[in-house]
Amino acid sequence: MHVYCTDLEGTTHELLATEGWSVMEIIREGGLPILAQCGGSCACATCHVYVDPSWKAKLPEPNEEEVAMLDGTFEVTADSRLACQLFFTPALDGLRIALAKGSV
Ligand code: FES
Numbered sequence: 439m440h441v442y443c444t445d446l447e448g449t450t451h452e453l454l455a456t457e458g459w460s461v462m463e464i465i466r467e468g469g470l471p472i473l474a475q476c477g478g479s480c481a482c483a484t485c486h487v488y489v490d491p492s493w494k495a496k497l498p499e500p501n502e503e504e505v506a507m508l509d510g511t512f513e514v515t516a517d518s519r520l521a522c523q524l525f526f527t528p529a530l531d532g533l534r535i536a537l538a539k540g541s542v
Contacts, residue, residue, distance in 0.1 A: 439528060443470060443487075444536040455526045461487070461535065462521035471542045478522035480504060483511040485521040486541045490534035497524060512540055 439455045441464050453468035462485040465472045473484035480503045489497060494517065500508070504523045508514050518538070526533075 439531040461524040486538035488517040
């Protein structure tokens with residue numbers, strides 16, 4: 439199973455994905471330079487990613503903590519999510535995301 443992550447230079451990387459891991463952990467394990475300063479506690483927003491619109495409906499809605507953290511983040515769009523709050527399941531095999539500027 440894989441996640442496809444586009445970096446700030448526009449290169450898309452195929453990352454090995456493990457069920458139960460957060461997308462932030464998958465990005466980090468894949469060797470991409472995601473900051474994720476709080477380690478996945480939903481307290482920093484330095485794991486900000488943009489989810490490909492075709493995948494948005496397959497993701498659970500963000501909870502209040504995630505929404506509040508994104509509210510204080512730069513360059514947020516309707517596709518913004520925190521990668522540490524997205525947990526990989528087989529249904530997300532092929533998920534496409536892009537790193538946001540503040541996350542690297
Ligand atoms: S790693 Fe800090 S909010 Fe995701």
